[in-house]
Amino acid sequence: MEITLNGTPRDVPDGLTAAALLDHLEMSGQRLAMEVNGEIVPRSEHARHTVNPGDRVEIVRAIGGG
Amino acid sequence: MSDTDRPNDGLVIAGQTYHSRLLVGTGKYRDLDETRAAVEASGAEIITVAIRRTNIGQNPDEPNLLDVLPADRYTYLPNTAGCYNAQDAIRTCRLARELLDGHKLVKLEVLGDEKTLYPDVVQTLEAAEILVADGFDVMVYTSDDPILAKRLEELGCVAVMPLAAPIGSGLGIQNRYNILEIVENASVPILVDAGVGTASDAAIAMELGCDGVLMNTAIAAAKNPVLMAGAMKKAIEAGREAFLAGRMPRRRYASASSPVEGTFF
Numbered sequence: 389m390e391i392t393l394n395g396t397p398r399d400v401p402d403g404l405t406a407a408a409l410l411d412h413l414e415m416s417g418q419r420l421a422m423e424v425n426g427e428i429v430p431r432s433e434h435a436r437h438t439v440n441p442g443d444r445v446e447i448v449r450a451i452g453g454g
Numbered sequence: 455m456s457d458t459d460r461p462n463d464g465l466v467i468a469g470q471t472y473h474s475r476l477l478v479g480t481g482k483y484r485d486l487d488e489t490r491a492a493v494e495a496s497g498a499e500i501i502t503v504a505i506r507r508t509n510i511g512q513n514p515d516e517p518n519l520l521d522v523l524p525a526d527r528y529t530y531l532p533n534t535a536g537c538y539n540a541q542d543a544i545r546t547c548r549l550a551r552e553l554l555d556g557h558k559l560v561k562l563e564v565l566g567d568e569k570t571l572y573p574d575v576v577q578t579l580e581a582a583e584i585l586v587a588d589g590f591d592v593m594v595y596t597s598d599d600p601i602l603a604k605r606l607e608e609l610g611c612v613a614v615m616p617l618a619a620p621i622g623s624g625l626g627i628q629n630r631y632n633i634l635e636i637v638e639n640a641s642v643p644i645l646v647d648a649g650v651g652t653a654s655d656a657a658i659a660m661e662l663g664c665d666g667v668l669m670n671t672a673i674a675a676a677k678n679p680v681l682m683a684g685a686m687k688k689a690i691e692a693g694r695e696a697f698l699a700g701r702m703p704r705r706r707y708a709s710a711s712s713p714v715e716g717t718f719f
Contacts (some may be wrong), residue, residue: 394507413510419489419520421553425577426545428552448549450520452489453504453535454479454621454670 389441400439407434409445420449463698465666468559468612469590470529472499475660476690477531477645483679488520492673493523495683502531502561502668505550506603530554530688531593533561538574540564540581547585560585561615561647561668569605571621571648575602579609586610595647598632600639607642614642615668618659619649622671626655630662637663653689660693661701713718 389402400412406429410416422429423446429437439445457528464471478498483489493501501523520530532545533551547560564581566574573596585592586609594606603614613615616636619625625685626649627633637644650669659667667690676682 394510398510400482415508415510418508418555419518421505421549423545423549428548430552446549447510448505448553449508449518450503450530450532450550450553451506452480452483452519453506453533454481454484454502454674 391439391442392444394446402441404439405435406437406439409439410434410447413447415447418449420447422447463591463694465643467500467593472529474499474687474690475666475694476656476687477502477666477668478673478683479668480519480523481531481670482674486517487681488518489519490522491674492679492683495680495687496673497687498528499715500529500531502533502670505532505546505553509660525554529559530557531559531561532557534563534581536565537563538565538577540577540584543577543581544588547590548588551590556583558563558589558592559591559594561593563613573597573617575599579605582606582609582611593645598629598636600632600635603636603644604639605629607640612642613645613665614640614647614714617648618655619651621707622675623649624672624675626651627658627662630658633659634696653685654685656689657693658698660690661696663697666690673719 390397390399406422425444464473465475474497476496476498477500478493478496479502480489487707508526511654518592532627537543537546543562543564551557563582564574564577566572575597582594592611593615594611595615596602598616603616606614618627645666645668646664647657647668656667673683
């Protein structure tokens with residue numbers, strides 16, 4: 389299925405949970421936050437939340453800034 | 455005498471006491487090693503971080519800012535830099551809270567213009583009200599307008615942070631009477647945020663009675679950032695002590711330092 393990941397279209401396996409998507413992206417265990425269609429998906433929900441085709445997924449982290 | 459020698463002179467923000475009155479940003483450094491070295495030399499306990507998209511596909515073993523500057527040593531202050539409306543700023547703060555496990559302390563800045571990076575105070579007020587209601591401890595970046603600073607305090611912001619000059623300009627405090635007016639009227643900490651260029655600018659802010667100074671570029675863009683970080687630490691402490699000591703009154707004419715009586719010539 390195709391989702392929009394951090395602003396870019398991307399093909400990912402169908403029916404992934406948020407946790408499985410992070411695993412697929414080799415990002416499990418990193419300090420990050422996820423938003424799907426403008427709503428935050430809390431870490432406690434990652435294993436339950438299913439990502440759907442066309443979803444807009446944002447994955448953010450903390451970087452240097454003033 | 456340093457701040458740590460005066461246990462009663464801590465900076466209290468949202469019920470938390472800090473010994474350092476210098477807050478630093480973590481942007482614009484050459485690499486994470488330089489960031490860490492400069493932050494350590496500054497003695498800062500509160501450090502700002504930005505929230506940005508993850509680089510998908512980057513090496514997962516690449517060092518992370520939060521590992522280099524760990525949470526057990528520093529209080530993170532996620533900022534809303536780059537936001538030009540209240541909605542984006544609120545969204546950024548909520549993502550930061552999720553990212554940092556329920557962390558409540560945020561730096562709110564809503565910009566109005568790319569050339570000056572001046573705050574959009576209307577959007578800032580709107581965002582501040584919503585964030586405070588949502589349980590955030592808001593340290594707010596604003597212009598040096600005394601009325602607006604008071605309004606932000608009344609909205610429930612835990613600290614108000616007027617600019618000295620435009621972000622990254624290094625021009626120093628442009629309107630010290632406004633800063634003084636804000637400080638004298640405040641019942642929350644007032645920190646100068648943005649526009650400091652060198653150590654004397656930081657000392658002036660503290661001599662005016664500011665509770666602290668937040669800076670990034672003045673350290674990161676120095677030729678030797680680590681040396682400048684140490685200079686800023688001393689300037690903040692010197693300025694604070696001068697403020698507490700109370701400066702002598704200004705006089706128009708001279709006043710001899712040696713006794714005028716007892717001269718033998």
